[in-house]
Amino acid sequence: GQNIDQPTEMTATEGAIVQINCTYQTSGFNGLFWYQQHAGEAPTFLSYNVLDGLEEKGRFSSFLSRSKGYSYLLLKELQMKDSASYLCAVGSTDSWGKLQFGAGTQVVVTP
Amino acid sequence: DGGITQSPKYLFRKEGQNVTLSCEQNLNHDAMYWYRQDPGQGLRLIYYSQIVNDFQKGDIAEGYSVSREKKESFPLTVTSAQKNPTAFYLCASSISGQGISPLHFGNGTRLTVT
Numbered sequence: 695g696q697n698i699d700q701p702t703e704m705t706a707t708e709g710a711i712v713q714i715n716c717t718y719q720t721s722g723f724n725g726l727f728w729y730q731q732h733a734g735e736a737p738t739f740l741s742y743n744v745l746d747g748l749e750e751k752g753r754f755s756s757f758l759s760r761s762k763g764y765s766y767l768l769l770k771e772l773q774m775k776d777s778a779s780y781l782c783a784v785g786s787t788d789s790w791g792k793l794q795f796g797a798g799t800q801v802v803v804t805p
Numbered sequence: 806d807g808g809i810t811q812s813p814k815y816l817f818r819k820e821g822q823n824v825t826l827s828c829e830q831n832l833n834h835d836a837m838y839w840y841r842q843d844p845g846q847g848l849r850l851i852y853y854s855q856i857v858n859d860f861q862k863g864d865i866a867e868g869y870s871v872s873r874e875k876k877e878s879f880p881l882t883v884t885s886a887q888k889n890p891t892a893f894y895l896c897a898s899s900i901s902g903q904g905i906s907p908l909h910f911g912n913g914t915r916l917t918v919t
Contacts, residue, residue, distance in 0.1 A: 698847065725905045736809075736895065736910035737848075744905075781847070785905045792863060793908070795840075795847035 698796035700782050705802045706772055714767045714799045716782035724785040727793065728756050728767045731779045740767070740780075769801070777803045807832045811896050811911035818890075818918050826881045826914045828896035835901055837879040838908065841865065842893040851894075854879055883916065890918045 697719040706712040718726070725744040729737035741749055743758035743765060755768040769776055779798040786794070809830045818824045830837065836855050840848040850863030854873040868887025873879055879898075883890045893915050897908040 702845075727907065729908075734893075734913070734915075736912045737908075738910070739907040742905075742907060783848075792850055792853070793905075795849075797845060797847045 722787035834898035
């Protein structure tokens with residue numbers, strides 16, 4: 695099975711940086727996804743990591759360490775519209791197509 | 806524009822009634838999925854389908870049924886056997902049933918059963 699842990703909530707100020715950590719335990723690791731979900735809306739894809747290291751996409755970056763079972767999503771230059779839930783999801787070759795999702799981290803951006 | 810359409814957005818039913826949630830995609834994706842989302846919990850997989858006329862149970866399939874007669878459509882029926890059906894239901898699709906590719910989600914259906 696898979697175990698995915700991420701903090702429940704984080705608060706940060708507009709313009710600041712926030713780092714959302716995700717730890718996982720899985721066999722047959724096959725990639726890690728980050729999704730953003732605004733309240734009552736569909737999750738939208740942010741990033742995918744399958745190899746160790748940092749992937750940068752504008753204000754958002756995602757890091758993976760497979761040996762540590764650890765990933766983080768870094769949000770820079772926070773904007774009010776970044777207030778949302780951020781979902782970490784892990785894929786495994788043991789369970790095709792069955793991504794295991796964490797409970798999500800609610801990020802609250804304050805003025 | 807390509808995307809996934811779920812309907813209706815809100816649905817209310819009485820206990821003991823079956824209800825079917827619609828999911829249609831025009832992305833030409835092979836794989837489709839149904840997830841359930843409850844407060845404080847991660848998305849949980851109900852059913853998934855890699856190709857037309859084939860589908861598999863996810864982690865919480867009891868009390869649900871699906872069909873995949875067309876590539877574009879993957880309706881979910883919540884039966885009266887589902888003990889706690891009130892939830893937010895999300896349909897998703899991905900390009901291929903092989904390997905890992907990003908999920909594209911519909912806007913969800915919020916089902917309330919009283």
